[in-house]
Amino acid sequence: MSGSAEQAAGGGMTEYIHHHLHNLQWHVGAGPFWVINIDTVGVTLVLVAIFLGVFIPAARRAHAGVPGRFQAFVEMVVIGVDELVRETFHGSSKLIAPLALTIFVLVFLMNFMDIIPVDLLPLLGREAGLPYLRVVPTADLNTTVGMALTVFVLIQYFGLKHKGPRLFFKEMFTAPLHAHGFAAVLLAPINFLLRLIEEVVRPGSLSLRLFGNMYAGELIFILIATMTLGAGLGHGMTYVMGPVQFFSGFVWTLFDLLVALLQAFIFMMLTVVYLSMAAEQH
Amino acid sequence: MNINLTLIIQALVLFAVALIMMKYAWPAFMAAIEERQKRIAEGLAAAESARAELRDADARVAEEIKAARQQAAEIIDRAQHQANLLLDKAREDAVAEMQRYKTAAETEIAAATARAREELSARVGELVVAGASKILQREVDAGTHRQMLDQLAAEI
Numbered sequence: 001m002s003g004s005a006e007q008a009a010g011g012g013m014t015e016y017i018h019h020h021l022h023n024l025q026w027h028v029g030a031g032p033f034w035v036i037n038i039d040t041v042g043v044t045l046v047l048v049a050i051f052l053g054v055f056i057p058a059a060r061r062a063h064a065g066v067p068g069r070f071q072a073f074v075e076m077v078v079i080g081v082d083e084l085v086r087e088t089f090h091g092s093s094k095l096i097a098p099l100a101l102t103i104f105v106l107v108f109l110m111n112f113m114d115i116i117p118v119d120l121l122p123l124l125g126r127e128a129g130l131p132y133l134r135v136v137p138t139a140d141l142n143t144t145v146g147m148a149l150t151v152f153v154l155i156q157y158f159g160l161k162h163k164g165p166r167l168f169f170k171e172m173f174t175a176p177l178h179a180h181g182f183a184a185v186l187l188a189p190i191n192f193l194l195r196l197i198e199e200v201v202r203p204g205s206l207s208l209r210l211f212g213n214m215y216a217g218e219l220i221f222i223l224i225a226t227m228t229l230g231a232g233l234g235h236g237m238t239y240v241m242g243p244v245q246f247f248s249g250f251v252w253t254l255f256d257l258l259v260a261l262l263q264a265f266i267f268m269m270l271t272v273v274y275l276s277m278a279a280e281q282h
Numbered sequence: 283m284n285i286n287l288t289l290i291i292q293a294l295v296l297f298a299v300a301l302i303m304m305k306y307a308w309p310a311f312m313a314a315i316e317e318r319q320k321r322i323a324e325g326l327a328a329a330e331s332a333r334a335e336l337r338d339a340d341a342r343v344a345e346e347i348k349a350a351r352q353q354a355a356e357i358i359d360r361a362q363h364q365a366n367l368l369l370d371k372a373r374e375d376a377v378a379e380m381q382r383y384k385t386a387a388e389t390e391i392a393a394a395t396a397r398a399r400e401e402l403s404a405r406v407g408e409l410v411v412a413g414a415s416k417i418l419q420r421e422v423d424a425g426t427h428r429q430m431l432d433q434l435a436a437e438i
């Protein structure tokens with residue numbers, strides 16, 4: 001940490017923090033939207049490669065005999081997710097269980113990037129000529145909203161597929177408040193409004209919960225890193241803040257590891273719950 | 283911290299990875315896991331049935347042992363009975379034999395006694411004559427007193 005801290009010392013703490021929260025961006029077109037956060041996408045793709053590199057060969061090697069340790073570990077994750085999905089989702093879907101597994105493992109891997117020392121990869125990136133590098137994809141709002149968007153689209157697709165178009169559109173106006181005759185016509189716009197709010201709130205809360213947790217986790221790590229920002233061996237405070245930094249970093253790493261696992265689980269669980277709710281009739 | 287094109291890319295990445303998992307990983311996992319579950323269930327069932335069979339076999343063995351023991355007891359009983367019979371028969375035979383010998387001996391004794399008595403009675407006359415002669419100092423004619431002598435012998 002101190003290596004990069006010394007280099008960032010020129011601009012002070014604010015610039016150090018700002019630098020850490022800046023994505024490596026590629027402007028592909030005019031306007032603020034046509035930008036790609038290369039670091040977020042790049043790290044995501046690397047994690048995807050790790051994920052597929054572990055799970056696809058494990059799937060090919062899977063056989064009914066006695067599995068090895070590693071194989072058993074992978075299959076334990078698979079079985080855990082599968083059982084969870086079976087308990088929650090009662091319809092039949094080929095997609096939902098692999099989707100849940102993908103979300104769980106991928107989000108956990110993304111969150112886990114937070115555990116890697118906060119200056120390590122940006123420092124290596126600087127050596128490689130990258131001016132900015134944010135390594136936690138889930139601390140980028142684009143990732144969490146993007147995944148929530150996928151989930152949102154799938155919720156609509158599941159609703160259409162399991163209920164049929166007629167019931168799907170009819171429910172927009174007749175649920176959650178039920179009535180007959182004229183009252184039903186009166187309640188229709190209210191129901192539709194409630195439905196709209198529900199559909200916006202779900203992906204919103206899903207994405208913001210994950211983002212908020214991981215962004216906060218990243219920020220705390222950055223703040224812990226600033227404890228010895230610009231510190232020299234000549235300063236007495238260095239010998240006070242150094243141990244404090246080590247201790248707080250240690251504690252926060254443990255806590256953030258828990259958060260990373262928990263948030264990955266919550267994201268997966270809520271996805272499964274939302275999809276099963278979409279597939280079931282009111 | 284702006285929303286930008288990254289969002290779309292991340293959404294598509296998640297969807298694509300989920301599809302890849304669905305197509306290439308999940309069926310293989312499920313097939314293997316279900317097959318293994320089946321095998322384990324079969325193994326457990328086989329173990330259970332083997333245990334039941336063992337219990338059956340144990341019960342059968344116990345029954346057989348019981349039957350064998352009973353049979354052995356019967357055989358011993360019969361043998362003892364037979365032995366008793368043989369012993370009784372032998373005893374009876376022995377008693378009969380003894381009786382026979384005894385009878386024979388008694389007969390012989392009786393015969394010998396009769397013979398001795400006859401001999402004695404035959405000699406009594408002579409002795410009497412000899413005695414009487416000595417007493418009378420003269421010869422007694424045996425022919426003359428035959429009748430008297432015979433009567434005497436018969437009395438002895």
